[in-house]
Amino acid sequence: ETELAKRVVHHILGKGYQVTPQLLDKLLKTKNPVETCSQLLENTGPEDILLVELPTEKKEKKSIETPEEEAPPIHIIQDVTTNSTCTGCYEDFLHLFQDRYKQLADILSVRPGNPPTQISRLPSQGEAYLIGMVTDKRVSKGRDEPITFLTLEDPTGQVDVLLPPTIPENHVAQIVLDEVIGVRVEHRNNIPIAREVFFPDLPARNRHPRTEKDVGVLMLSDLHVGSIKFLEEEFNRMLDWLNMENGDKKQREQAMTVKYVVICGDLVDGVGVYPEQEEELKIDDIYQQYEKAASLLSKIRRDIRIVVAPGNHDAVRGAEPQPAIPPEVAQPLYDLPNLTMVGNPATLELHGIRFLLYHGQSLGDLVETIPGQSLDKPSETMKIQLRKRHLAPTYGRHTVLAPERKDYHVIHQVPDVFHSGHLHINSYSTYRGVVIVNSGTWQSQTSYQKKRNITPTPCRAPLLNLKTMKITELNFSSQGS
Secondary structure (H helix, E strand, O other): OHHHHHHHHHHHHHOOOOOOHHHHHHHHOOOOHHHHHHHHHHOOOHHHOOOOOOOOOOOOHHHOOOOOOOOOOOEEEEEOOOOOOOOOOHHHHHHHHHHHHHHHHHHHOOOOOOOOOOHHHOOOOOEEEEEEEEEEEEEEOOOOOOEEEEEEEEOOEEEEEEEOOOOOHHHHHHOOOOOEEEEEEEEEOOEEEEEEEEOOOOOOOOOOOOOOOOOEEEEEOOOOEOEOOEOHHHHHHHHHHHOOOOOOHHHHHHHHOEEEEEEEOOOEOOOOOOOOHHHHEOOOOHHHHHHHHHHHHOOOOOOOEEEEEOOOOOOOOOOEOEOOOOHHHHHHHHOOOOEEEOOEOEEEEEOOEEEEEOOOOHHHHHHHHOOOOOOOOHHHHHHHHHHHOEOOOOOOOOOOEOOOOOOOOEOOOOOOEEEEOOOOOEEEEEEOOEEEEEEOEOEOOOHHHHHOOOOOOEOEEEEEEOOOOEEEEEEOOOOOO
16 A cells, blocks of 8 residues: 555646645545556646655754744733723723823934924924924915915814925825824915924834744734634635644745734624624634634634724724723633734733834725825825824724723834734735834625725735834735645
8 A cells, every 4th residue: 555655646746736635545545546546636737736745754944943832922011901991981081081192202302303292382484393283274265276284282272284286295184083193384475384293293214123034924914703604615725734734844934933923803703793794704602713723823823912993893892992801702812822813902022122002993094085095005004104103093984992091093002013903804014114014804895895995905814024124915815826
């Protein structure tokens, strides 16, 4: 039988393929394995044969180190979980916006030039540097072109500022309500006129912190387990690769580098999230959805740390910041020894590299508000969030904000990696040294998306190497293999 197995293997290798142990066993049980194999290869494409080493020839596998027994730890820098204090009263909202102003004003205050002037002490002539929250933005018809007026407010008062045509049009377009900006003004005819507008922005950086060895972070989001659209077969294909059960030597070596799997929201599809959702559910019980998710994630190697943040479909409060998915509904996930739950947003360190996780619900708000933004290029909108140093600047739109006494959406510490999801479209970029990743989805097109002409990019998993800070997109769809 060993000789026959070798003949079958050599026959498949001669055709340019390799074979899984399971398929080899099935072939050897047929009447004529070599002939059956020939027929199979004639009717099979490359995507239908898994590129894995045979158990009888482990020479290449010996070059791959054995995984560590324990998953690496993570350091949680900021997370609202266990820290929420809001009750929804007026004072909570007041503290939220006061904290937002203070955090962002501290960033804007370090700009070179004159120190900021309080609005209540704005001189009636000369120049001044103001830091204020935008409480109103209105456009009036000018003689030749439209003129924009902003109302800025700080803890001492408010003032109207005119933005002349000399301010770059894209700067003016990107200003949204409730964000904090800096404006250098001069008085003309008793009207403060802006000379320059500043967003808090990130400091310029040319170099990333990096790890000495190859450390892989597999970045996922929007699994929507429980939906009839959840692509379970493709997800299992990814799990097999992650566990080095398929793929050629290079692919398995790549899988071997993975030390973290980060899931950035919408682990399950939830129940009652939108009208008539029950018609698109395969599992209509929230507890069973999390049980199914835990069953899938339990297949991941124990030397890999799994990080799960919630999204708007998960069983947590809808208002952001969201605490971690609670054990009351997701105990099977808490039972996994290598899984860590965090809130949304959350700032973490993985192997010394700082990650900002945010599911991304406010991306839709910014696309609707700022001209030139698009749902199919979420990484460009994520750049705007970094420039504003805020994840959800405008209050009162689709993204509901909980009035915590601290504004957890302020990007106070500069991340090395900014990871979002929500829009179901893979998108990557960099901005001032920050790697930007929107990690797509594992759900095929829904009826909601079809009505709005949104085409998702499912089953494409970005793998970030922390040594090179380069992203490899792994396509586990039936078309990608």
